[in-house]
Amino acid sequence: MGLRRVCAAVVAVLLASLLTVVAQGPAQAEVRHPRQDWLRQSTAGLFLHWGMFTAPKHLNCAEWERDVTGGGWTADYWIDEARKLGASYVVLATFHSRLGYARPWPSKIPGSCATERDLLGELVRAGKAKDVKVILYMTDDPQWHSEHGVQMLDSAAYSAHKGEQVDLTTREGFGRYSYDLFFEVMRNYDDLAGFWIDNDNEYWERNKLYEQVRQLRPTWLLSNNNEDTPIMDTVSNEQKTGMFPSYDYPAATFTPMPRLSEACYKLPNTGDWWYDGGNHAVDTRLNTGRYITNAGSSIKSLMAETPMVNGRMPAQQETYNNFMAGWVPPIRESIHGVEGAGYLYGGMQPGFWNDGAHGVITINPRTGKQYVHVVTRPRADFVRLRDNGYRVTGVRDLRTGEQLRFTQSAGHLTIQGITKWDEYDTVFAVETLGQQGFYPDVKASATSSGNGFPASNLTDGSHETYWDAGGAQPVSISLDLGRRRKAAFLAINQRESSPTHARVSFGRPEDSSRIKDYQVTGSDDGRTWWHVRSGALPSARGTQFIDIGAQEGRFLKLTVLGTWGGPQAPVYSKQLKIDEIRVGHSYPRGSRDGALEAEDASRSGSARTESCAACSGARQVTGLGGGERNAVTYRDISVATAGTYALQLDVTAAETSTVSVSVNGAAPTSVAVPRDRADVPDAASIAVSLNAGANTVKVFSTGRLGLDRVSVGGLPPSNYTPKTTLTVQPHGVQWVGPGQQSVKITARLRLDADDQIDEVSLAPALPAGWTLTGAPAVRTSMRLAGLLEGTWTATSPAGQDVGSASIPVAASFQLLGSDRKVSGAVPVRTRPADRVFVREAEDSANQFGSTGLTGCGACSGAEKVRNIGGSADASVTFPQVIVPETRSYRLFVRFTVNGARSYFVTVNGGAPVEVKVDGVGNNTPYVAEIPVTLNAGANTIRFGNDTAGAPDLDQIALA
Structure with a gap:
């Protein structure tokens, strides 16, 4: 007997012994485990949706397999395409609810299509030979069993196999069938890397499927789609869109490091997840941006391509793969074996930078080298970003090898004189001497803590422990420096457990749980406090900073007055969590090289220079109030081409005022500047007309204002509107x-x-x-x-x-x-003449619980309510349903549904009435009619299902 047969026999014995295993207690997340190491080192995977319904659609399993083989399908082709993308793994989605439930392996378990040729085995072997892992997709969903008018699930055959009646078209029956398939696959494919689970089935959970996978195949990964299931290794975030920039996929995710997470998205711009017969375009800009920003947040890019029946990718996807095969290698060291920077692995601040620039930072945890990825280039020839206390010693363009000039002051690194921009990602390798300027021994306390996560976690040096505000707002965090000390800024890492802005994802409302409005105060004794600074933090990922000028005291208090999340997304509203807060006492300093510093320009009247630790070059010009007689004048602000430019002025404001700019003696242009600290600059921008060559620019103010520096960049593009x-x-x-x-x-x-x-x-x-x-x-x-x-x-x-x-x-x-x-x-x-009342389900007058709104082009008002049912809170309540008299009415319920489901309708708190409905397709509205007895005046009608999913709801009407 060969070694493979021995191993298979051993696994078979284990399977038999574990079929009745019941794990004790709830599953706990294994955030880190050696089986995950290969995926942590990965950047990307290739997601392949391919099956019987791949165009041209097959309804017969044998005919599909014949055309797969006859078309020349080879496993090596898929593995090679994955390698072009820099992908370390392939996820094969063939046992898919919308692709005919086909199994690409010879199976002894009847119930749906299974091939005679072992396509899965060939793929696993090809991947092993070229160091590409293979993960198998498994669905929990039987509802599409007859989508094309032909039954794709064979309940009779499976029932005969089991010796009892099992209906595969029900969730229970399908869960039982697919449960058996997991064990068949585990028994036969030693070198498979794991399962990618498209949501859970109650039968699997009740019978401890995942716990048995853990015991039988301890090196295999488990990944779940769109939810953070504790026993899973990976959280996959499917097809997030609507962010700005559109490629910034991490902005829509909700999983803090070091939990493994994927961004799962389609490469083709249009079409289904599977090949539908079209050669759809691939947006190179969008998809390279996703690839890089995901790497900058330690998120794996699981890119979906749409192979044809013969396995080949459509031409435009092949072209993209070939492009990536040449584009990735020169910057490979910056995206492979690295982590996202600005989070728990350290590193500078990602996100929005100067003049419209946007990008991420990656960091090599072993060497400490950082990489600045400029995905959207600035409208200037430099990049300026927060250095997060890292003392920079060198900057190099990773693609060209060119050494670049840089300056460093006021907490910022400025990379200058950039002339060569990559169209999709300009990468700078940054060498540093490490992080400096932070107090290591700060103690924290808070006015509120919840869920067992105390304020002491804020300053324990670990981003894996965090403080939970317990739903309190406002809430204060006091930072004890131990004795009277100087402080210059706060660096805050909030828990990355929410998206960065309000959105709806798969019908679920989401919002940011991050700090919006804040106030900082200081104290020597912890009892008497003075005002330091107030303002707002952006809803953004990564380290955020509050500069507080030159402070000296023992205590600092950060009071969070409000967070970004609103009540429309109750899961995120007031759910403030912070990993770490650090107190910085100084900024790294570097050489100066003639930037447009105010102290280097001409001064008139009472304008004078003074020190300013938070200012570029550590100095500013003050005394600009009182109009044009007290001014800073730049004699040589040069541009190559005449036109309108954005002039950014970094100013300090002791009081609310305006800053004015006159260019080449023309009438001044002014912009309002709100009151802030006199020793912390903030940016104000003015559109100015400049001549080609040198220009004279005079800056003055109506109130007490200081000028730190100016810079010149292009105007925002006409299609840019601030969020x-x-x-x-x-x-x-x-x-x-x-x-x-x-x-x-x-x-x-x-x-x-x-x-x-x-x-x-x-x-x-x-x-x-x-x-x-x-x-x-x-x-x-x-x-x-x-x-x-x-x-x-x-x-x-x-x-x-x-x-x-x-x-x-x-x-x-x-x-x-x-x-x-x-x-x-x-x-x-x-409303129609035969209706006494009509209201949309999405109407703001209704109460939605944990449900959410989603678009529906065929629905009334183009919206509906989704995610009804499964719990008491997942309901829609219509208050103030007003009718003219007490009597029986006909209630018309407009809904969409795929398969058989039920509403339970409650009127004025009475006994729920079940309304059973059926239909095909979640974009086809149907109407059900039931009698209800209502009181004259206002009534309340509730739609829910406390134990199971209910149909989506579009509208109700009364006749």
Whole structure:
């Protein structure tokens, strides 16, 4: 008997003995384990959706296999394509609910398509020969069993195999069938690397499937889709979109390091996850950006391609793979075997940098070398980013080998004179002498701690322990320096357990749990406190900084006044968690090289230089108040081409004022500057017209202002609008009665980006004949986290029905002198004559619990409520359902569903009534009708299912 047969026999005995194993206690996450080491060293994987329904669709298993083999399918081709992408593993999704439940291996368990040729075995062997792991996808979902009119699950054959009746089209029956398949695969494929689980099945969990995988195949990985299941090694985050920049995939993820996580996304711009017959384009800019930003957050890029029946990739995907085969190797050391920097592995600050630049940092944990990845280049010839206390000794362009000039002061590294930009990722290798300037012995306490995560975790030196605020807001953290000491800044690493901005993902509302508004105070005795600084932090990943100027005292207190997350996403609202807070006492200093420092320019009147530790070059020019007589004048600000540029001024402001700029003697242009510290600079930008060559620029102010430095960059592109959150109420189509109607509208604009916008106005725009009560809401300027709110009443014309109307609500503003606009709308419709009440499920008047809204093009109002059922909280409640009299009504429920599901409908707190429905496709609306008895006036109707998933809900109506 060969060694392989011996191993298989041993595994078979273990399988038999473990089928009845019941693990004790709840599963615990193994955040780190030796079996994960290979994946931690990886950058990417290749996700292959391929099966019977790959175009051209096959409904017969033997015919599909014949065409696979006849078309020339080879395992080596897939492995080679993965290697071109820099991928260390392949996930094969063939046993997929939308691809016919095909098994690419010879199986002794009947129930769905299985090939005679061992395609899985060939792939595993090919991967092993070229050091590429293979992971097998497994689905829990039987609902698509007859999507194409042919039954793809053979319940009769499986029932005969088991000796009892099992319905594979139910979750219980399918869970039982697929449970057996796990063990068959474990028995037969020693060199498989694990399973990729597309959500859980109750049968698997009840029978401790994962615990048995752990015992039978302890080196195999388990990955789960879209949720953090403790026993899994990897959390996979599927197809996140809507971020800015669009490639910044980590902005939509929710898993803190060192937990392993994947970004799972399609490379083709359009089409299904599987080959649908089209040669869809691949956006190189988008996908290289995802690849790099994921590496900069220790997230693995699981890239989905769509192989054809013969295994070949469509031409545009092959072209992309070939591009990556040449693009990755020159920067390989910066993306392979590295970790994301700015988090628990140390490193400088990722995110948005100067002049529109955006990128990430990677760090080699063994050598300490850091890599600055500029994915979006700045509108200038330099990159300026926070150094996080690292003393830099050298900077080199990794692709060209060119040594670059740099300066370092005020907590920033500036890489200068950059002339060669890669189209997708310019990488700078940065050598440092390590981190300096932080106190190592700070003690922390807080006014509130929750869930067993005390404030002492904030300063214990470990990012793997954290403080939980316990839902309290405001909440204060006191930092004891041990004795009276100097302090210059706070460096804060918040828990990366939420996305960076409000969004909806698969119908679930998400939001950022990070600090928004804060206040810092100081004290010598812990009892009497003085104001140090207040402001807002951006909702961003990685280390965030609060510069506090020249402070001296024993205690610092950070009071978090509010976080970014709103109540529409209760899972994230007020859920502040912080890994570490460090107190910095000084900034690393480097050589100066003639940057546009204010102290090097000409001065007039009372303008004078003084020291400023938080300023570039450690000096600034003060005394600029009082107008043009007290000024700083630059005689030689040069540009190559005449045009309009963004002039950034780093200023300190002891009081609210304006800063003004005159270029070449022209009339000055001014911008408002809010009050802040006189020894901490902040940026203000003005659009200025410059001539080719040298220009004279004079800077002055109306109030007490200091000038640190200026820089010149291009204007933001015309398609850039700073990120805002515009909330318009009421949300959803408003169904009103006949005749004249009035609609109360409220709107709230929040600026989420670290830009300044000016001349801000917020107001509805009415259809012809309507009248508006209430003036536009206006602000002269807004900065990060600024708010603008307004309330109006819109009244339709007298003597006629509303009909079909839309009331846009627009926020207009200027960005560096250029007009921008964001808008929402309140659609209003007259309800049908045979309906006494109509309301959309997504209407803001409803209560949503843990459900969420999602788009649905075929639905009324183009939205619906998803994720109803499975718990008491996952429900939708319609309050204020108003009818004219007490009697029985016909309730029309408009819904979408795939398969058989049930609502339980409760009226005015009465006994729930089950409403069973069935349908095919979650984008096809159906209508169910049930009788309900309602009281005259207001009623409450609840839709839920406490124990199982319910259909998605579009609208209700009463006749």
